[in-house]
Amino acid sequence: MKEKFQRYLDRKFFVYFKSAKLNEYKEELLSGMLERYEAYKAEKLSDDEAYKRTLERFGDVAAGMPASDLRPDKRETVVRAGRYVIAAALYWMLIITVYLSVCLLGNYAGQSYWGVAAKYTFPFAGLLFVCIALFGGFRTSAVYKKGALPRLTLAAAIMTVGTFIYLLISFIVDSRSAWSVTWSVTWIIFPISMMIALLTDLIVNKGDNKAAKIVKIALLGAAVFIAAYLGISFITGAWKITWIMFLFAVIAGLVFGLVKLGGRSVKGGWQNGDTEAADLGDDDKEAGGIDPDEIA
C-alpha cells in the first residue's frame, strides 16, 4: 500500500520541482496516509474503500504547500513534452509508412491507390490519434483536476465510438449508393452520440447535483439543435450546409461548459487562511473527487 500512496503522491506533484521541502512534505503526507489507511482497515473497511476514504480526507494535497514552494519543474515538463512529440512522430511515421507501402504495392500491381488509400487511412488515423491523446495524454496532464478525468474519458470514449460509427456508415452508404448527401445526413450521429454521452454522465454521476443541472441543460440544448437541424434540413433540403449547425452547437456547448464548470475545481489557496479550501466538500465527494483509476 505504501507504494500505491507513493505513486499517487508522485502523480499529484510530478509537475513541480522536486525541492527538499516538497520531498519532505510528500513524506509527511505518505506517513499520514498510511496511518489513516490502517485506521480505516481497523474499522473493517475493504482495501479499496479504505484507500478511497483516505484520499478523500487528504483532499487537494498540493493546497497544503505554500505556492512559493511549488515551482513548476521545467525539466520534467520538457521531458514529458518531448516524449509526447516523439510518440506522435512515431505514430504518424507508422501511418505514413503503411500508406506508402499500400500505394507502392498498388503501383507495383498496376493499380493506383494513392487517392483511395488517403481517403480511408488518414481520417481513421487522425481519429485514432485523438483517441490516444485523450486517453493517454490527459491522464498525466498538468491541466487535469480531480474528478475531471473519469468524466472526460467516458465522454471521449462514447464520442469516439460515435465517430467510428459515423465514418463506417458514411463510407458504406457512400460506396453503395448514389445518394449525394450521405456525409451530411450522417452527421446526426454526432449529436446523438453527444446525447448518449450526456445521459451516461447523468446516470453514472447521479449524486452530483450541480453537474446534473448543467448536463440536463446541455441535453435540452442538444435536443433543440437536433430538432432544428432536422426541421431546417427537411424543409430546405440543404443537407450539405445545415450540418454546420452542429459545429456551432459544439462551440456553444464548450463555451457554456467552460463557463459553468471552469471554476468548480479551482479552490482557494492556503495563504488565505481558508482552511475549508483544502477540505473536500460534500458536493466534491459526490462528484467523484477521486480518480477511480487511483482507487483501482
Added chain:
Amino acid sequence: MNAPDILRGHTDTIILNILKCGDSYGYEIAKTIYDVSGGVFDITEATVYVAFRRLEQAGFIEAYWGDNTGGARRRYYKITESGTEKYVRLAAEWQNASGLLNKLIGGNL
C-alpha cells in the same frame, strides 16, 4: 451555523492548544480533535496540513522528524515560544467572545 462550522474558524487555536500539551503529528491531531469533540468535529488531514504550513511559516510551530513507523517517518510539530504567546492571545480572545455570546444569546437581556 452548526458546531463544526464554528470550530473550523478556530482550527489554528485548537492545534496550538494540542501542541501546547505535547508534540504531535497530523494524524494524531486529527484523531485527538475527533475524540475530544465526541465525534462532532471530524477535521480532515487536508485542513490540518494547511494549518501546519500556515502556523509553521508564521513561526508559531516547528517541525522535526520522528522515527520510521509503519513504513514512513512521522513529522512531529512542537509549539514555539511565539506560538505559545499567540495561543494565549487567541484563547483570551475566545474567552471574551464566548462570554459576550453567552450574555447575548444565552442570558436574559
